[in-house]
Amino acid sequence: MKSFFARYFTAHLTILLISLFAVGLFSIISMDQFLFDDNQERQLLYTETLADMFIAARVEAGMEQDYLDQLKVVDPLRITIIKKDGTVIADSEADWRYMDNHSNRPEIMNAVVYGEGSSKRISNTVHDSLLYTAVYKSESELTFRVSTVVGNIDRMVTQLTFRIAMITMLVLLVALLISFRQTNSINRMLKAIISVVSDYARGDFHQNLYLGGFREAIEVGDAVNAMGRQLKEKIETVTVQRNKSEAMLDNMVEPVLYLDNNLVINDINKAALDMTGCTFAQCLGKNLLQIIRNMDLCRLAEECLDNNAPMAQVITLGNHHYMVQGTTIPAPEEGEFSILLVMNDVSEIKQMELLRKDFVANVSHELRTPITSIIGFVETLRMMPGNQSDQQNKFLEIIHKQSQRLGEIVNDLLALASLEDKHSLEKEALPLKDIIKEAESVCQMKAEARGVSFEHDFDEDIVLCCHKNLTEQALINYLDNAVKYGRENEKVTISAHREGNSTIVCVKDRGNGISEEQQERLFERFYRVDKARSREIGGTGLGLSIVKHIALKHGGRAWVDSTPGVGSSFCISFADCSHR
Numbered sequence: 337m338k339s340f341f342a343r344y345f346t347a348h349l350t351i352l353l354i355s356l357f358a359v360g361l362f363s364i365i366s367m368d369q370f371l372f373d374d375n376q377e378r379q380l381l382y383t384e385t386l387a388d389m390f391i392a393a394r395v396e397a398g399m400e401q402d403y404l405d406q407l408k409v410v411d412p413l414r415i416t417i418i419k420k421d422g423t424v425i426a427d428s429e430a431d432w433r434y435m436d437n438h439s440n441r442p443e444i445m446n447a448v449v450y451g452e453g454s455s456k457r458i459s460n461t462v463h464d465s466l467l468y469t470a471v472y473k474s475e476s477e478l479t480f481r482v483s484t485v486v487g488n489i490d491r492m493v494t495q496l497t498f499r500i501a502m503i504t505m506l507v508l509l510v511a512l513l514i515s516f517r518q519t520n521s522i523n524r525m526l527k528a529i530i531s532v533v534s535d536y537a538r539g540d541f542h543q544n545l546y547l548g549g550f551r552e553a554i555e556v557g558d559a560v561n562a563m564g565r566q567l568k569e570k571i572e573t574v575t576v577q578r579n580k581s582e583a584m585l586d587n588m589v590e591p592v593l594y595l596d597n598n599l600v601i602n603d604i605n606k607a608a609l610d611m612t613g614c615t616f617a618q619c620l621g622k623n624l625l626q627i628i629r630n631m632d633l634c635r636l637a638e639e640c641l642d643n644n645a646p647m648a649q650v651i652t653l654g655n656h657h658y659m660v661q662g663t664t665i666p667a668p669e670e671g672e673f674s675i676l677l678v679m680n681d682v683s684e685i686k687q688m689e690l691l692r693k694d695f696v697a698n699v700s701h702e703l704r705t706p707i708t709s710i711i712g713f714v715e716t717l718r719m720m721p722g723n724q725s726d727q728q729n730k731f732l733e734i735i736h737k738q739s740q741r742l743g744e745i746v747n748d749l750l751a752l753a754s755l756e757d758k759h760s761l762e763k764e765a766l767p768l769k770d771i772i773k774e775a776e777s778v779c780q781m782k783a784e785a786r787g788v789s790f791e792h793d794f795d796e797d798i799v800l801c802c803h804k805n806l807t808e809q810a811l812i813n814y815l816d817n818a819v820k821y822g823r824e825n826e827k828v829t830i831s832a833h834r835e836g837n838s839t840i841v842c843v844k845d846r847g848n849g850i851s852e853e854q855q856e857r858l859f860e861r862f863y864r865v866d867k868a869r870s871r872e873i874g875g876t877g878l879g880l881s882i883v884k885h886i887a888l889k890h891g892g893r894a895w896v897d898s899t900p901g902v903g904s905s906f907c908i909s910f911a912d913c914s915h916r
């Protein structure tokens with residue numbers, strides 16, 4: 337590529353050459369034309385006067401030569417008298433008798449047609465430039481021609497041309513010198529700007545730009561210096577922030593990985609390096625799968641990218657369990673996203689959870705036999721005739737009731753433990769109406785006792801993809817609560833509808849309802865709104881928790897919509913088999 341200097345200087349040179357050449361050429365042509373026109377005009381006037389004088393002198397035919405001789409015409413003037421047919425009848429210089437026909441001469445031809453004519457050409461006789469002017473007089477039918485040597489005018493023009501060329505050269509030289517200096521000065525400024533801006537680009541902000549000369553140059557200098565200062569401040573801020581983030585990341589106990597949209601590792605913190613056993617250089621630029629060979633982790637990152645939404649999943653790597661949280665972050669490239677994976681080691685929590693589950697399951701299991709025998713013996717004692725006092729009977733009844741409650745709690749705890757243990761359920765397509773019928777039959781007696789009736793609001797063709805017993809259990813729990821906590825002699829409505837790829841079943845009662853804060857905790861184990869009342873009615877506090885787990889096992893969820901004073905609607909969703 338051409339340098340600024342070469343380009344700018346060449347452009348100046350070209351403009352100068354073209355303008356000087358154009359001015360010079362125009363001056364010479366104008367001058368030449370002016371001199372010729374002036375000369376021609378004067379010579380024509382002279383020819384006209386001569387012709388008028390000749391006619392006034394009433395020269396007899398054949399005496400034309402004598403008349404000319406009388407005039408004593410001398411060089412460089414020459415007069416010729418020509419007849420209309422072009423025959424020369426007199427000439428001040430040559431013998432007319434030997435002169436050829438002049439009818440084809442341009443000045444003669446024009447004079448015969450227009451009254452006057454002129455022409456300039458090199459004479460073969462004198463080898464010089466001659467100007468011919470001719471005037472035709474119709475009364476004498478003669479053409480009078482005057483010719484003069486005008487070579488001196490051409491020589492004058494040539495001389496003038498030479499002088500103009502010399503002056504042009506001089507002007508060109510001075511103009512080039514000025515242009516060279518200006519170009520050089522702008523070139524120096526550009527080089528200074530390039531040097532300072534290059535330093536800034538390298539992160540060196542020591543230099544300041546000083547451009548003297550004209551106002552705009554000073555403004556450019558000021559602007560570049562301001563840009564440098566701002567850049568420096570911004571880079572310092574970014575550096576401080578980066579250092580802080582790096583320090584935070586490296587001091588985090590949770591492994592953190594930053595991946596691009598192809599799952600290539602772009603950054604990784606110390607904890608993640610310790611976890612993988614690689615060095616930073618070994619990890620950087622590698623695909624996630626090359627460094628951590630776990631398909632679940634890879635899938636989580638991919639899903640996170642596909643859905644462009646945060647995702648969390650427990651992933652097992654060796655002996656450790658991690659709660660991995662994936663978040664998408666807009667990448668510098670437009671429309672692209674990167675992923676941040678934060679891995680929280682939950683091995684201890686998992687271990688504790690396992691211990692808790694085992695403990696609850698074992699205790700429940702161990703309690704089952706003694707409780708069954710207590711209930712058995714109490715029932716036997718109560719059936720023994722006439723042995724007990726009223727008080728003893730009352731105590732036996734209390735023992736019986738509480739043992740039964742204990743038995744129910746143990747059963748519910750075991751049900752929960754077995755739900756948590758199940759990895760997958762065997763599901764089948766079952767008509768919803770059959771499941772509801774079964775559940776209703778279990779709650780029928782309790783409902784009748786409280787004057788509660790069930791009503792339906794669903795399409796009878798709805799089919800659920802579910803585990804039969806568990807689904808029945810979930811609906812029994814909802815119906816049982818609706819009967820227990822709803823108002824007496826009221827209706828309980830069972831409705832169902834499709835939503836996306838799942839079916840939602842709801843049980844609505846007309847009870848006291850539940851406040852919003854309590855709704856959030858309702859599905860926790862042993863949570864009860866009114867403990868005393870629940871105990872009195874005979875609840876374990878585990879029913880809704882069991883429904884929640886059943887819903888999760890069906891790829892759905894359980895929730896409540898309730899308005900205090902109006903009633904509650906407890907719902908459970910079941911995902912279609914093809915969408916799990």
Ligand code: ADP
Pocket residue numbers: 813817818821822845847848849850858863864865866870874875876877878879880881904
């Ligand atoms: P419980 O065996 O005590 O009924 P659940 O887990 O089934 O245990 O219910 C937890 C608590 O939620 C209950 O103690 C009750 O306070 C509240 N609850 C459940 N269903 C309803 C309902 N339909 N109306 C009002 N409160 C309800």
